[in-house]
Amino acid sequence: MSIEDGGTSHQQGAVPASVRAQLLATEHWGLLASRSTAQSEVLTRISMFLTFTSASLVSVALVGQATGFSDAFVLLAVAVLFIDAAIGLLTQLRVMNVAYEDLMYVTAMNRLRAAYVDLDPGVAPYLMAAHHDDQAGSRQTYYFFGNESNFGHVAGSSMIFMTTANAALIAILTGLLVTLAGAGTAGGTAAGAVCGAGFLALSVARGGWRYHDLWRRYTPLSPTPPPDGD
Template identity: 75%
Template sequence: MSTDGGSPEGQQDAVPPSVRAQLLASEHWGLLASRSTAQSEVLTRISMFLTFTSASVVSAALVGQATKFSDAFVLLAVIVLCIDVAMGLLTQVRVLNVAQEDLMYVTAMNRLRAAYVDLDPDVAPYLMAAYHDDESGSERTYFFFGNRSAFSHVAGSSMVFMNCANAALIAILSGLLLTLVGAGTTAAVIVGAACGFAFLAASAYYGYRAYAGIWSRYTPLSPTPPDGPDL
């Protein structure tokens, strides 16, 4: 405890830059470890979902051959598809959560890099990742060279992959349910495809709203300068 009567601000200013750098580096490593764990976990979840879906479809096919595709097989197929859709939706929720968490970690590490630059401005030219904790800074950190379109980034994401997988399952389940109530094959295909595309559009809209909502509620500490990032 200080006995010189100084203010907390004065005590903070007395902390050596080397100590601050060590504290920032410790936090940086913690964020890196958390980000790596989250990415590994969500990839495992997706692999588990694909394995479960593949195994259930193969099992249904074997039952269909054994029962000569009787009414019992149709009932089993509906139950299996319902379970697959449920597992897919749960996985999709987790993928969306991890995508938001990943953006959180990237933004936090950008803020730490801004603190590094404050400690030593000469390191700024050597940082390819951004040191601005706003949307533009996060985009640069995701791709250092800055010439990749947002569409390719989104289209190639795990989130879109899960949206498409679940949309296909929902389309198949919808078409199968229609055939059970006596609808023709053409009607089942059209309605099933419409349900799948509707789910895909709704998921894309919800994901966009969730992403936009993050930046609308967040105030950056070191925003990107109006004339662009310092390259």
């Protein structure tokens, strides 16, 4: 599909191809810079979360030794775990948002490549990244050689990393609260395992629903053509 479709050809026809290429390249570099900044920020946020969690747990251990693991220590441990879990959830929310921002940047740059190909169809064979701004095009850009599964990509993502870390914190906090309520160690362990696994499954399901809903509502400008024979 030509980028001149949609009623704008009368405006673009008066603009030299070289000027259009410069404008597209400027937008492309802007997207690359924004994508890099977002990735850098989310990695910093994850590092801050891990540092804070590690330091707080070490502090709780030192207080426990100093107080002989008294009731005051238990209260402190619960409060610290609540804070860690809250910070972890906020960090996870930002990581998920950046994951979708990254998908947005990839899709936007695919659309720009479609404009490059529209200017010069001869460059298409030399583009390893896709020049189609749909779901299939985004997968091609993420997997140049097309030999990586979606499961491997998702399982190794920062989003799943943060979700797993938060699931562990929630499991520990739940187990501690249930144990303090009188259910015993076995009951606390079971409750913690169920809550942690439930949170992990719910987060993954929500992320998958959000991903599919995004593509369901999105209309590509340059969709991937169907395979020959379809």
